[in-house]
Amino acid sequence: xxxxxxxxxxxxxxxxxxxxxxxxxxxxxxxxxxxxxxxxxxxxxxxxxxxxxxxxxxxxxxxxxxxxxxxxxxxxxxxxxxxxxxxxxxxxxxxxxxxxxxxxxxxxxxxxxxxxxxxxxxxxxxxxxxxxxxxxxxxxxxxxxxxxxxxxxxxxxxxxxxxxxxxxxxxxxxxxxxxxxxxxxxxxxxxxxxxxxxxxxxxxxxxxxxxxxxxxxxxxxxxxxxxxxxxxxxxxxxxxxxxxxxxxxxxxxxxxxxxxxxxxxxxxxxxxxxxxxxxxxxxxxxxxxxxxxxxxxxxxxxxxxxxxxxxxxxxxxxxxxxxxxxxxxxxxxxxxxxxxxxxxxxxxxxxxxxxxxxxxxxxxxxxxxxxxxxxxxxxxxxxxxxxxxxxxxxxxxxxxxxxxxxxxxxxxxxxxxxxxxxxxxxxxxxxxxxxxxxxxxxxxxxxxxxxxxxxxxxxxxxxxxxxxxxxxxxxxxxxxxxxxxxxxxxxxxxxxx
Numbered sequence: 001x002x003x004x005x006x007x008x009x010x011x012x013x014x015x016x017x018x019x020x021x022x023x024x025x026x027x028x029x030x031x032x033x034x035x036x037x038x039x040x041x042x043x044x045x046x047x048x049x050x051x052x053x054x055x056x057x058x059x060x061x062x063x064x065x066x067x068x069x070x071x072x073x074x075x076x077x078x079x080x081x082x083x084x085x086x087x088x089x090x091x092x093x094x095x096x097x098x099x100x101x102x103x104x105x106x107x108x109x110x111x112x113x114x115x116x117x118x119x120x121x122x123x124x125x126x127x128x129x130x131x132x133x134x135x136x137x138x139x140x141x142x143x144x145x146x147x148x149x150x151x152x153x154x155x156x157x158x159x160x161x162x163x164x165x166x167x168x169x170x171x172x173x174x175x176x177x178x179x180x181x182x183x184x185x186x187x188x189x190x191x192x193x194x195x196x197x198x199x200x201x202x203x204x205x206x207x208x209x210x211x212x213x214x215x216x217x218x219x220x221x222x223x224x225x226x227x228x229x230x231x232x233x234x235x236x237x238x239x240x241x242x243x244x245x246x247x248x249x250x251x252x253x254x255x256x257x258x259x260x261x262x263x264x265x266x267x268x269x270x271x272x273x274x275x276x277x278x279x280x281x282x283x284x285x286x287x288x289x290x291x292x293x294x295x296x297x298x299x300x301x302x303x304x305x306x307x308x309x310x311x312x313x314x315x316x317x318x319x320x321x322x323x324x325x326x327x328x329x330x331x332x333x334x335x336x337x338x339x340x341x342x343x344x345x346x347x348x349x350x351x352x353x354x355x356x357x358x359x360x361x362x363x364x365x366x367x368x369x370x371x372x373x374x375x376x377x378x379x380x381x382x383x384x385x386x387x388x389x390x391x392x393x394x395x396x397x398x399x400x401x402x403x404x405x406x407x408x409x410x411x412x413x414x415x416x417x418x419x420x421x422x423x424x425x426x427x428x429x430x431x432x433x434x435x436x437x438x439x440x441x442x443x444x445x446x447x448x449x450x451x452x453x454x455x456x457x458x459x460x461x462x463x464x465x466x467x468x469x470x471x472x473x474x475x476x477x478x479x480x481x482x483x484x485x486x487x488x489x490x491x492x493x494x495x496x497x
Contacts, residue, residue, distance in 0.1 A: 031325045032298065033198040033258040034116070035184075036087065036317070037245070039238055040080060040128055040156050040208040043268020044291040045276035046235055052274050056220055056236050059243030063262065063295045068354065069307040073294035074426075075266045076314045076346070078283050078370055081130045083265040083314050084203070088112050088131070088145065090318025090347040094369050095485035097410070102155075102376030104132030104140035104406035108491045110342070112318050113146030113199060119327055122196045124149040124187045127180035127203040128156055130378065132406055133399035135387065136167025140399070140406040143167075147201075149191075151183040155380035156208035162384035169388035175214045176234075177204045177241035185248050192252060197325075202245065205380075207234035209269075231272045246297075257300045259324065263314065264292035279456040285370050285422045285433065286456055301354060308353060311362045311426060315347030323349040343490035344481060365427040367478045372420040372438040376402050409488040416480050425475035431456070432471040445472060 045052055049061040049069075076086035081101045082093030088111040089096065096106045105111075113123045125142040129152040132140020142150035143166060151165045161179060162171050172179045180202050191198050213233025220236060221229045242262065249255035266282045267289040268275040273282070280286030294312070296302070322328075346367065352358040383400070390397050398404065423434040429451035435444045447461040447468050461468050484490075 045274030067297035070294035078289035099373035133403035134164035138399035
């Protein structure tokens, strides 16, 4: 299957999922409020409802018991920044050069916030950004990516953090997850007075290291090893903040028609985290590094609790939400965000799943590509401290070098026949791994049947040569498509940086 055929195949799957649903007509006044919440380094099993015998997560547990619980939900990448880029764009992160942590998102991309803002939503980001500098002159800050209101950190942040309030450094007091929720709720109360639909993004900095739980949260785990108490306490802190946000939706009178979607950005931490027994952990393309907890509540539509093992991904969030609010998924002309076509999407609309008439098997494969590029250090506390000091002295600071160059394309372009790193192609229950060395000198293929072997313990590549050949061809066609995007081919007909 060549690249055009592969893209046509993906587009057909997208259309199939849309047209399979009962028609949903949404007027501007009826459009749901949308709140996306994301953890930082919470693994698939780091939930009491997932079977962790130690964790206290009553609010997450209640949401999982009353909404739609995803039991096979994948981060688009095994580390943080790339997955966040996938949520914002519906595209695998290497298409925009977000290879690893610390890479900024290109301003040429059309983001979910931009699309919803152009459709009449008021938009806000609170908490961890990690898609570029949060300084006022940065071309990659939340405000330059469609957010009307933002109080954000360049990376993970801890208790009593210094945050960027639309470019102004502000010292906050409180537990880290509650900082983001409190800022979000303050904004939401004001926004509701304008009678506009709300799009809010709340990205926690927990349970990323260094772990600094609130005392009472740490005490819940006094019987645990010392190195786990703060880690577990941070998850309970997130749970309390999530519950505060969830309860506030009822207090504000908007819970019934609010889509509240929770997930994590990558699989569990080695040693401390709980991957649910799946192979691997954060930074790896095996299941333990990609599978994350995910819950969606929307009481107006999801009236009975459900769970699903349909394989879904963070790339699906963008097309799903645009579909649910009645926006054009093929070209963004209808919402005024781009003069031309929508660049290639890697996600599909999950509207049929949300409306409870979904297929048992995903109609299109999911691709992953963890490039060999190294991450970029983004020390949030240090950078925000420097910004605070500079502004208190009457000055300001420019964005860091990577963010200042966020719009630049690779020069020379990346080759279209070499794809270094660990890639994978997930087609139904079959998962092919393609592992290429940084210089391309070695290539290894592994094949697993996740239905019979969800822990990826038995490599069937030698027993299934025909399947391997077909899946490898599809995967490499997709990798070529991703590389073409990476080189800038998608931007000829979309917005200028």
